Each structure stands twice: as structure tokens, then as C-alpha cells.
Amino acid sequence: MSDPLHSALAVLPDYLSQHVLLSAAALALGVALSVPLLIAARHSARLRWPVLAVASLIQTVPSIALLALFYPLLLGLSRLTGRLFGVRFQALGFLPSLLALTLYSILPILRNGVTAVLNLDPAILQAAHGVGMTSRQRLLHVELPLAAPMLMAGVRTSAVWVIGTATLATPVGQTSLGNYIFTGLQLANWVWVLFGCGAAVALALVTDQLLALIEFGLARRRPRLAWLGLCLLVAGVAAAAAVPLAAGRRGGFVVGAKNFTEQYILAALISSRLRAEGHPVTERTGLGSTLAFQALAGNELSVYVDYTGTLWHDDLHHRSDPPRATMLSELRTQLRRRYGVVLLGPLGYQNAYVLAMRRPQAAALGIRTIGDLARFAPRLTLGGDLEFFARPVWHDLERRYALHFRALRQYEPAFMYHALLSGAVNVIAAFSSDGRIAEDHLVVLKDPLHVIPPYDAVILLSPHGAHDPALRRALEPLIDHIPISLMRHANFMVDRRHDKRTPRQAARWLAHAAHLR
Amino acid sequence: MIALQGVCKTFDGGASYAVRDVNLEIPAHTFVAVVGDSGSGKTTLLKTINRLIEPEAGEVCIDGEPVRSVPPHELRRRIGYVFQGVGLFPHLSIAENIGITPQLAGWPDDAIRARVEELIDLVCLPRAYLTRMPAELSGGQRQRVGIARALAARPAIVLMDEPFGALDPVTRDGLGGECRRLHEHMQLTTVMVTHDILEAVLLADRIVVMRRGRIVADGEPHELLAGHPDPAVSTLMDMPRRQAARVRSLLEERTAHE
Ligand SMILES: Nc1ncnc2c1ncn2[C@@H]1O[C@H](COP(=O)(O)OP(=O)(O)OP(=O)(O)O)[C@@H](O)[C@H]1O
Ligand SMILES: [Mg+2]
Numbered sequence: 069m070s071d072p073l074h075s076a077l078a079v080l081p082d083y084l085s086q087h088v089l090l091s092a093a094a095l096a097l098g099v100a101l102s103v104p105l106l107i108a109a110r111h112s113a114r115l116r117w118p119v120l121a122v123a124s125l126i127q128t129v130p131s132i133a134l135l136a137l138f139y140p141l142l143l144g145l146s147r148l149t150g151r152l153f154g155v156r157f158q159a160l161g162f163l164p165s166l167l168a169l170t171l172y173s174i175l176p177i178l179r180n181g182v183t184a185v186l187n188l189d190p191a192i193l194q195a196a197h198g199v200g201m202t203s204r205q206r207l208l209h210v211e212l213p214l215a216a217p218m219l220m221a222g223v224r225t226s227a228v229w230v231i232g233t234a235t236l237a238t239p240v241g242q243t244s245l246g247n248y249i250f251t252g253l254q255l256a257n258w259v260w261v262l263f264g265c266g267a268a269v270a271l272a273l274v275t276d277q278l279l280a281l282i283e284f285g286l287a288r289r290r291p292r293l294a295w296l297g298l299c300l301l302v303a304g305v306a307a308a309a310a311v312p313l314a315a316g317r318r319g320g321f322v323v324g325a326k327n328f329t330e331q332y333i334l335a336a337l338i339s340s341r342l343r344a345e346g347h348p349v350t351e352r353t354g355l356g357s358t359l360a361f362q363a364l365a366g367n368e369l370s371v372y373v374d375y376t377g378t379l380w381h382d383d384l385h386h387r388s389d390p391p392r393a394t395m396l397s398e399l400r401t402q403l404r405r406r407y408g409v410v411l412l413g414p415l416g417y418q419n420a421y422v423l424a425m426r427r428p429q430a431a432a433l434g435i436r437t438i439g440d441l442a443r444f445a446p447r448l449t450l451g452g453d454l455e456f457f458a459r460p461v462w463h464d465l466e467r468r469y470a471l472h473f474r475a476l477r478q479y480e481p482a483f484m485y486h487a488l489l490s491g492a493v494n495v496i497a498a499f500s501s502d503g504r505i506a507e508d509h510l511v512v513l514k515d516p517l518h519v520i521p522p523y524d525a526v527i528l529l530s531p532h533g534a535h536d537p538a539l540r541r542a543l544e545p546l547i548d549h550i551p552i553s554l555m556r557h558a559n560f561m562v563d564r565r566h567d568k569r570t571p572r573q574a575a576r577w578l579a580h581a582a583h584l585r
Numbered sequence: 586m587i588a589l590q591g592v593c594k595t596f597d598g599g600a601s602y603a604v605r606d607v608n609l610e611i612p613a614h615t616f617v618a619v620v621g622d623s624g625s626g627k628t629t630l631l632k633t634i635n636r637l638i639e640p641e642a643g644e645v646c647i648d649g650e651p652v653r654s655v656p657p658h659e660l661r662r663r664i665g666y667v668f669q670g671v672g673l674f675p676h677l678s679i680a681e682n683i684g685i686t687p688q689l690a691g692w693p694d695d696a697i698r699a700r701v702e703e704l705i706d707l708v709c710l711p712r713a714y715l716t717r718m719p720a721e722l723s724g725g726q727r728q729r730v731g732i733a734r735a736l737a738a739r740p741a742i743v744l745m746d747e748p749f750g751a752l753d754p755v756t757r758d759g760l761g762g763e764c765r766r767l768h769e770h771m772q773l774t775t776v777m778v779t780h781d782i783l784e785a786v787l788l789a790d791r792i793v794v795m796r797r798g799r800i801v802a803d804g805e806p807h808e809l810l811a812g813h814p815d816p817a818v819s820t821l822m823d824m825p826r827r828q829a830a831r832v833r834s835l836l837e838e839r840t841a842h843e
Contacts, residue, residue, distance in 0.1 A: 195672030198637060199686045200662035212674045
């Protein structure tokens with residue numbers, strides 16, 4: 069147990085500082101937006117109503133969806149500004165997270181502020197005019213000070229929400245304490261999941277208490293205390309800002325990974341090769357599937373590994389199913405032509421979707437192929453990862469084999485195997501390179517109609533990265549050098565329930581076992 | 586001099602009038618008491634003078650200048666106002682409450698401090714109270730602070746809306762006397778709304794009686810005490826005399842017994 073804890077502590081400065089910077093920026097922006105809104109809307113019911121309604125509406129959008137939606141929006145915007153002014157910005161990572169969290173932070177501040185202002189004693193407000201205040205002076209000397217304690221309570225609520233929700237910034241490519249949670253979830257590393265939760269909770273509590281100190285200082289007219297709270301907060305943010313500076317300028321190569329074990333291992337392998345050549349490397353792991361490709365095409369990643377079938381169907385949106393070699397060569401030309409992305413080459417194994425069952429049940433029902441499965445499907449439940457049922461491959465399987473399952477269930481990959489073993493589902497859409505197929509003694513069903521497209525693992529380079537000979541030199545030795553058996557075993561080392569290894573350790577083993585130069 | 590000419594105010598688009606067609610001239614240095622039933626329009630009338638309420642019709646002039654032509658905040662810094670129900674700022678100390686108008690008018694800090702100390706002495710409160718918050722004072726003490734605040738910027742005119750409500754009779758009498766003293770001392774023009782007809786008789790140079798938004802009687806206390814054609818007004822003005830007579834007869838009974 070000390071090993072995952074040790075590894076978690078090692079990345080804490082990076083994760084924590086990025087989490088703090090993101091949350092602080094979002095909260096500051098939220099305050100900067102909501103206070104003027106509050107001031108404008110406080111005496112006008114006509115303005116107040118729509119403003120509060122919109123803020124509440126935003127709050128009801130699930131946070132992860134809000135975060136995800138900003139990515140395509142910003143990407144489109146970035147393309148537009150690129151075309152119009154020749155300026156493009158990063159659509160992945162900090163910006164979408166910041167915007168989504170800012171929107172989230174507005175409601176508590178606004179609602180508390182409006183409640184506070186509406187509940188001010190009208191006699192006091194009139195007295196303010198009576199002693200000769202202008203409207204502006206009344207706002208500054210009477211309304212805001214009297215509303216301040218409630219407004220601060222709103223800021224505190226908002227801060228706690230923002231810090232909690234910032235953990236969801238990981239899938240859009242922003243490092244945060246959520247990296248512990250998402251990575252831990254993928255790799256069934258519960259120490260990391262707990263560590264991430266604990267760190268986020270601790271951060272929220274500390275922030276809340278410092279804001280409480282400011283609130284107390286304001287309410288009790290003890291400016292020293294308010295200043296102390298503010299200074300501590302600012303010092304915390306400054307320290308967070310100093311971490312990346314101390315770590316040296318970022319930059320260099322950005323290695324991406326989607327959100328499953330194999331991707332973490334391959335990213336670790338690629339990073340270690342680049343580092344060995346003396347290049348600075350940043351890793352962006354846990355990315356959503358198509359997000360990763362778009363990020364690469366936008367030069368926000370330098371390199372990552374994807375799969376031919378995924379690229380063909382999901383990213384290029386082809387409906388056809390060419391043979392394996394044709395797909396590979398077509399992808400090479402089309403990716404380059406349409407996105408400037410370079411397909412460096414295949415790693416040498418496939419990670420295709422396969423339908424798998426527990427051996428005893430498959431034997432009892434006499435199921436060997438997906439064709440056999442169709443007959444029993446109405447009595448069986450199928451489990452898939454979060455993306456499977458939205459993919460063309462599933463629709464094709466369903467149509468060509470006339471599959472009608474009793475029920476379909478979605479799982480995080482780590483839980484899918486548990487679901488199969490516990491009997492919650494009878495069939496799963498697994499991955500052919502997954503080590504758990506062997507560990508759990510599963511039967512992989514044959515696909516006689518060849519509906520499932522080839523999924524060769526391929527290294528992709530971004531348009532900028534493609535011109536970098538150093539990148540090519542470091543990665544070319546991987547081409548055609550990773551056989552399925554080794555990849556499966558490396559995956560197994562990380563996924564197995566006992567004697568678990570980290571992706572980095574598995575990558576080291578893989579490099580050694582594959583005799584990589 | 587304060588002059589009101591044909592002042593009308595309605596809160597319901599003309600269905601009823603809180604103040605109707607009021608004409609009133611108050612010469613400088615006069616102490617006027619406004620009396621009348623609850624809801625008769627006393628507060629509304631008072632607020633038209635410093636523009637806390639804008640009349641629908643008519644005009645208010647101070648020293649010949651229409652108040653409409655003065656920016657409201659400047660006008661109000663020149664007119665002290667004591668609110669019905671005090672209206673101290675709960676987040677400001679007593680010193681800050683008293684000094685608020687001079688502060689808004691941009692007086693230097695030490696001038697404000699000196700003025701605040703002068704005023705707290707004037708309304709007979711200990712200086713130690715200056716650092717307290719309004720919530721830490723009794724109702725009567727707060728009313729004194731309200732009066733001090735109204736006087737802080739050396740206004741020529743003071744409008745007081747039931748400044749002694751919710752006070753015990755002894756304090757009320759004492760504070761009333763102090764107000765009159767301040768009025769003389771600072772050469773003020775004072776308009777005071779009150780429910781207490783005896784108070785009006787004892788403090789004011791002139792009494793204005795209101796009913797349903799109109800002025801129904803206007804004269805020096807002794808004139809009104811002598812009788813008025815309006816039966817309601819004469820009943821009202823009779824009250825202090827009847828009370829005084831009763832007190833006197835009680836006292837005489839007592840001395841006869843002894
Ligand atoms: N802001 C307002 N909105 C609507 N009606 C009002 C408002 N202020 C006063 N009124 C009405 O105008 C009339 C006169 O009110 P005003 O406050 O001047 O009475 P008042 O003589 O001061 O009474 P009191 O002795 O109870 O203080 C009342 O009928 C009151 O209901
Ligand atoms: Mg009144």
C-alpha cells in the first residue's frame with residue numbers, strides 16, 4: 069500500500085497546484101461577474117428574474133456535461149479566430165474548465181447577494197438618502213456592507229462547489245486532483261481514488277475556513293482578521309502558481325492518453341523514451357476518446373496511440389469496412405490530408421472489441437460464436453464500456469447478427485469485469501489486449517461475419533510534432549515491436565487484483581521484454 | 586423660509602391623496618409642530634420638503650429657490666432629518682452615524698471628530714458611547730443619536746418625524762426641552778411631527794393640524810387653544826387644557842385633605 073501512496077505524493081505538487089490555480093481563477097472570475105450583475109439587478113425585478121433563472125438553469129446542467137460542451141465550442145471558436153485573425157488558442161484543458169467552473173460559481177453568489185439586498189430594511193435605505201447619500205454612496209456605504217456577510221456566505225458555498233467540481237476537469241485535459249480519481253478508477257487503484265477525494269476535501273475545507281475568517285473580520289469590523297484571511301488565500305494561490313515555475317518552464321512534448329490501462333502504459337513508455345533523449349515531457353492522461361484525436365489535430369498533444377477502427381469510424385466517420393491493410397494505408401493518407409496528422413506506424417498488435425463470456429456459461433449454452441449468441445441473447449444482459457453502445461461497431465453487430473439482449477449496461481472498464489464475474493451481466497464487450505481475459509478465464513466469441521473492424525494500435529503525431537525529427541527518432545523503434553502477448557501481460561500487471569504494478573513499472577517491463585533499443 | 590404651494594401627493598394614481606393641496610409658509614427660525622391622526626399625511630408632507638418624496642403637483646421652495654432645482658443629495662445634506670423609527674445604520678458605530686453627513690460633504694477628519702464630540706455632549710450622552718454600535722444602545726439613546734445625526738452638518742432646517750416616539754414620559758419631556766434649546770441655540774427652522782398635542786403646545790411657536798391630507802388648522806398654540814370653528818380641531822386642542830384642569834383639581838383635592 070505504501071507504493072501507491074508514495075506515487076500519489078510524488079505528483080501532489082503538480083495536481084494540487086493546478087487544481088488551486090483553476091479553482092481560484094474560476095472563483096475570482098465568478099465573483100467579478102456576479103457582483104456587477106447583482107448591482108445591476110438589485111433594484112430591477114425585470115432584470116433580476118432572467119439573470120437568476122439563467123444562473124439556476126446553468127446549475128442544473130450536469131457539471132461533467134458542461135465541462136465537455138465547452139470543448140467543441142472553444143474549438144470552433146479557435147478555428148474561427150484562426151481563420152479571421154490568424155490567432156488560435158488552446159481549446160483543451162484550462163480554458164474550457166475555467167469557463168464551466170466560472171458559470172457554476174455564479175449562482176450561489178448571485179442568489180445570496182440578491183436575497184441579502186432584497187432583505188435590507190427599507191427604513192435604513194431611505195435613511196441613507198435622508199442623510200444625503202447619492203445612489204452610488206448608498207451602494208458603497210450601506211447596501212454592500214450590510215449585504216456583505218450573506219454575500220460572503222455565497223462566496224464560500226461557491227468556493228466549495230468549484231473546488232469539488234474542478235475534479236471533473238480531468239477528462240477535458242486539465243490536470244487537477246481529479247486525475248487521482250479518474251486514474252485510480254481506471255486502474256482499480258483505490259488508494260489513489262481516496263487520496264484524490266481526501267485532497268479535494270481538505271483543500272475545500274481550508275479555503276472555506278479562510279473565507280470564513282474574512283467573513284468574520286468583515287462582520288465584526290476587525291479588518292486585521294479579514295486582511296489576514298485574504299493574505300493567506302493569496303499566499304496559497306501564489307504558492308500554487310510558483311510550483312510550475314519552480315518545475316521549470318513547461319513545454320516540450322505533450323503525450324496524451326485516453327482513459328484506460330493500456331493507454332496509461334503506452335503514454336508512460338513514450339514519455340520515458342522522450343525523457344531518455346533529454347526532452348521535457350508533459351502527460352495528459354484520462355482524455356475522452358475523440359477528444360484526444362481533436363486535441364492532437366489541434367497540436368495540443370504531440371503524440372498518442374489510437375486504433376485504426378476507431379479512427380476510421382469515429383473520427384473520419386466512414387461507414388465502409390475495408391480490409392485491415394487497406395484501412396491502415398487509407399488512414400495514413402487521409403489523416404495527413406485532412407488534419408496534417410501523421411500516422412507513424414502500427415505498434416504490432418490489435419486492441420479490438422471482442423464479446424466475451426464466462427467459460428462455464430458459454431459451455432453450458434454451447435456458445436462459441438456471436439452467431440450462437442444471437443439465439444440466447446434475449447435472456448442475457450450485455451455490459452459495455454461507456455462508449456461502446458454509441459459506436460458504429462455495436463450497431464453493426466446488432467444488425468448483422470440480429471442481437472436483441474434483455475438489457476444493456478454501461479460500466480467503467482474496471483467495473484465491467486466485476487459485473488461479469490458477479491453475474492450482473494452475462495456478456496461483455498471487452499478488449500482483445502486486455503490481460504483480464506486470460507486472468508478471468510473468459511471465452512472470446514468468434515466473429516464469423518467479420519463485422520468487428522480491425523483495431524491496430526498506431527502511433528499518431530500532431531501536425532507540429534510530425535516535423536520534429538527527435539520525436540520520430542524516439543518513437544520509430546516502437547513500430548511493429550509490441551506483440552499482443554506482451555501488451556496483454558503489461559495490461560495484466562496493472563489490472564490484476566494482487567501484486568499490482570503502476571503503469572510506469574509496466575511500461576518499464578514492456579520496454580525490457582520487447583527488447584526495445 | 587420654507588414655502589409649500591399647492592403640494593399634492595398620491596400613492597395610488599389619484600384614487601386617494603396622502604397630501605392634498607397643501608399651502609404652507611414657514612418663516613426662518615420658527616418651530617412648527619405638525620399634528621394629526623395616524624395616516625393624515627404628516628410624514629408625507631415632511632418628506633416632500635427634502636425630496637424623499639416628489640409631489641405630483643405644487644412646488645416646495647426654500648429661501649425662494651425651488652427644491653426641484655437642487656440635486657437631491659445636496660439638498661438633503663443641508664436639511665437635517667430625524668426619521669420616524671430612527672433609522673441608524675446598524676453597521677456603523679455611533680460616531681460614524683453622527684458624522685455621516687459631514688463625511689459625505691467632505692469635511693476633514695478632525696473637524697468631523699470635533700463636531701461629533703460636540704453633538705454627543707449636546708444630546709447628553711456619554712462620549713464613551715461613540716465607539717458603540719446602535720444595537721448596544723437603548724431606544725431612547727438611539728433617538729438622541731438620531732437627533733445628533735440630523736444636526737451634524739450644521740443644517741439651517743431640521744425636519745423631525747416623531748423624534749420622541751417610544752420614550753418614557755420623563756425622558757420625552759427632557760429631550761423635548763433639549764430640542765427646543767438646540768433650536769434656539771443653533772437658530773434653526775424646525776418642523777416636528779408629533780402625536781402628542783401637549784408636546785406641540787409646549788414646544789412649538791406654531792401648530793399645524795392635518796386631516797386626510799389637508800391642513801385644517803394653522804396657528805400659534807394660544808390661538809388654537811382659545812377655540813377653533815372646526816369642532817374636531819377644538820376637541821383636539823381642548824385636550825391639554827382638560828388634562829391640565831384635571832391635574833390641578835386633583836392637586837387641590839389633595840391639599841384640601843391635608
Ligand atoms: N410609500 C407609500 N405607498 C403607499 N401609500 C403610502 C406610502 N406612504 C404613505 N402612504 C399612505 O399615505 C397616507 C399618509 O401617510 P403618512 O405616512 O404621511 O401618514 P402619517 O400622518 O405620517 O401617519 P402616522 O402618524 O401613522 O405616521 C396613508 O394613508 C398611507 O397609507
Ligand atoms: Mg408618519
